[in-house]
Amino acid sequence: MKELNSILLKLLELMPQPLAETLYMVTAATIFSVLLGTPLGIVTAISEEHHMWPHKNLNRVLNLLINITRSLPFIILMIAVFPLSKLLVGRRIGTTAAIVPLTIAAIPFVARLVENSVKELAWGIIEAALSMGANTRQIIFKVILPEALPSIVSGITMTIINLIGYSAMAGAIGGGGLGDLAIRFGYQGFQEDVLFGTVVVLLLIVQLVQYLGDKIYKRLIK
Amino acid sequence: MIEIRNLSKSFIDKNGRVDALKNINLQIEKGDIYGIIGLSGAGKSTLIRCINRLEEPSAGSVLIDDKDIMKLNNEEILKIRRRIGMIFQSFNLLSRRDCSQNVAFPLEVSNYSKEEIKARVNELLGLVGLEDKRHSYPSQLSGGQKQRVAIARALAAKSDILLCDEATSALDPSTTKSILALLKEINKVFGITIILITHQMEVIKEICNKVAVISEGEIVEQGTTFELFSKPSHAVTKRFLSDKSLEGTLSYTPQNSGAELYKLTFLEESAHKPVISQMVKRMDIEVNIIAGHLSSVQGKSYGNLVIEVSGESKIVAEALEYLRENKVFVEVLADYERVE
Numbered sequence: 001m002k003e004l005n006s007i008l009l010k011l012l013e014l015m016p017q018p019l020a021e022t023l024y025m026v027t028a029a030t031i032f033s034v035l036l037g038t039p040l041g042i043v044t045a046i047s048e049e050h051h052m053w054p055h056k057n058l059n060r061v062l063n064l065l066i067n068i069t070r071s072l073p074f075i076i077l078m079i080a081v082f083p084l085s086k087l088l089v090g091r092r093i094g095t096t097a098a099i100v101p102l103t104i105a106a107i108p109f110v111a112r113l114v115e116n117s118v119k120e121l122a123w124g125i126i127e128a129a130l131s132m133g134a135n136t137r138q139i140i141f142k143v144i145l146p147e148a149l150p151s152i153v154s155g156i157t158m159t160i161i162n163l164i165g166y167s168a169m170a171g172a173i174g175g176g177g178l179g180d181l182a183i184r185f186g187y188q189g190f191q192e193d194v195l196f197g198t199v200v201v202l203l204l205i206v207q208l209v210q211y212l213g214d215k216i217y218k219r220l221i222k
Numbered sequence: 223m224i225e226i227r228n229l230s231k232s233f234i235d236k237n238g239r240v241d242a243l244k245n246i247n248l249q250i251e252k253g254d255i256y257g258i259i260g261l262s263g264a265g266k267s268t269l270i271r272c273i274n275r276l277e278e279p280s281a282g283s284v285l286i287d288d289k290d291i292m293k294l295n296n297e298e299i300l301k302i303r304r305r306i307g308m309i310f311q312s313f314n315l316l317s318r319r320d321c322s323q324n325v326a327f328p329l330e331v332s333n334y335s336k337e338e339i340k341a342r343v344n345e346l347l348g349l350v351g352l353e354d355k356r357h358s359y360p361s362q363l364s365g366g367q368k369q370r371v372a373i374a375r376a377l378a379a380k381s382d383i384l385l386c387d388e389a390t391s392a393l394d395p396s397t398t399k400s401i402l403a404l405l406k407e408i409n410k411v412f413g414i415t416i417i418l419i420t421h422q423m424e425v426i427k428e429i430c431n432k433v434a435v436i437s438e439g440e441i442v443e444q445g446t447t448f449e450l451f452s453k454p455s456h457a458v459t460k461r462f463l464s465d466k467s468l469e470g471t472l473s474y475t476p477q478n479s480g481a482e483l484y485k486l487t488f489l490e491e492s493a494h495k496p497v498i499s500q501m502v503k504r505m506d507i508e509v510n511i512i513a514g515h516l517s518s519v520q521g522k523s524y525g526n527l528v529i530e531v532s533g534e535s536k537i538v539a540e541a542l543e544y545l546r547e548n549k550v551f552v553e554v555l556a557d558y559e560r561v562e
């Protein structure tokens with residue numbers, strides 16, 4: 001009992017900062033990747049041959065871009081974007097710098113999810129909007145986005161969970177956060193209690209995100 | 223008025239070329255409820271979608287009030303579409319908008335003011351009898367109610383033409399009737415021209431004043447609904463009608479070898495005269511009545527008889543001529559037309 005107490009105390013002391021760092025990285029990367037990935041996904045979906053804004057070459061380029069970025073292992077992507085991180089946040093490593101590779105890894109992921117959400121919509125509702133004289137912009141903002149929103153929200157939930165995983169990897173190369181804590185204490189310092197505590201906290205965060213995501217999804221669906 | 227001239231449409235896909243529409247000519251007057259009937263794949267949807275240019279025709283033109291819509295630029299197409307409402311088999315309502323928001327959609331698209339939208343939405347939900355459902359979402363409505371919302375939406379932006387693509391095909395018979403009654407009322411009260419496509423003859427019979435039959439991309443027959451029902455000429459039309467007056471003709475074996483079966487159609491003016499008995503009295507022939515049926519379409523009645531006529535061929539010819547003179551429509555009944 002006494003031992004358990006001391007472990008908890010140790011975790012309480014060690015945990016807050018890495019936890020805050022993880023939340024910071026994941027939140028920022030989620031916001032940026034959703035803001036950039038959503039339009040990319042929509043354009044990719046509607047520029048397809050039989051969709052409402054067919055642009056064959058643009059569609060090819062976007063698909064290629066998304067596939068290349070998605071196929072890069074995150075650890076390599078992280079190192080490859082060092083120059084970009086330096087350019088954008090002035091540093092190559094660190095918690096803020098890690099947001100850059102995290103965002104870049106998540107953009108194509110978000111784009112694909114959004115693209116699928118859009119393509120899943122029944123063509124009939126788009127056709128009905130066309131028949132009422134809606135233009136492309138009106139269809140995107142009044143039909144596609146609102147109708148695909150519940151599905152996009154599930155996609156974002158998945159993105160956040162993925163980003164939590166990636167952010168732990170970012171910890172390995174100086175990004176801080178829970179991953180860094182687990183490596184420093186659990187792997188290098190042989191303190192299994194810290195490692196275990198980190199795992200539990202990560203698990204709880206993922207559960208919470210999934211729970212909230214499902215809840216919002218259910219509220220959005222009519 | 224809508225005039226379709228020499229309209230053709232071909233699709234090119236992996237399997238090659240599909241000529242979905244071949245040289246279609248139709249004239250639809252203001253206030254018509256014009257039905258286009260055909261089997262699945264006949265080209266109905268393609269044809270109706272050419273009228274608001276959801277489909278680009280390969281050749282020909284569509285004139286709406288003498289204006290060729292093939293010559294319109296993109297901006298003008300959006301404008302003309304706002305005058306042409308369209309409803310669909312699958313309703314196509316927006317699932318995350320309630321009824322009033324769905325009806326508001328075309329008004330938002332056409333930049334109506336908030337007050338105008340509110341007034342117009344109330345008016346239209348009233349028209350289709352769904353005021354109490356204004357805050358319900360499509361998933362909470364029955365099929366018939368969904369189609370009512372879709373009709374309200376299609377007419378919201380003051381459309382004067384309504385295109386219906388199999389609008390009742392997903393509905394049960396009694397709901398179909400109520401939707402057709404609503405369409406009829408809209409047509410009567412507001413003078414809205416309705417073009418509807420269907421594969422159900424009942425729909426045509428119920429509300430259309432004119433009808434065209436389409437088969438494999440071609441119009442094979444057109445006329446008033448009464449003409450089509452009482453005197454169908456094309457095999458496809460006859461198949462659609464599944465003529466009750468022909469029942470029993472399949473098992474019939476002629477009394478005299480070589481005798482033909484004739485199908486007679488009596489329209490209103492000839493239906494009340496004793497033409498057959500007059501004919502038998504006057505000429506040396508024998509008439510055997512095999513089948514018969516009295517029908518009515520939209521309040522007008524017509525009758526059919528299937529008879530076998532035997533006698534000297536010259537006299538038979540004279541007898542048939544006599545029938546024709548008395549405004550009876552006479553056809554030789556082909557073997558394939560006979561039914562059980």
Ligand SMILES: Nc1ncnc2c1ncn2[C@@H]1O[C@H](COP(=O)(O)OP(=O)(O)O)[C@@H](O)[C@H]1O
Pocket residue numbers: 233234235240241242260261262263264265266267268269
């Ligand atoms: N986008 C398309 N691409 C290729 N073929 C098509 C397309 N749309 C329709 N068709 C073909 O055109 C023909 C007519 O189709 P359609 O107008 O939908 O018929 P209907 O509505 O009478 O069932 C069919 O053979 C169909 O396969």
Ligand SMILES: [Mg+2]
Pocket residue numbers: 266267268388
């Ligand atoms: Mg069709």
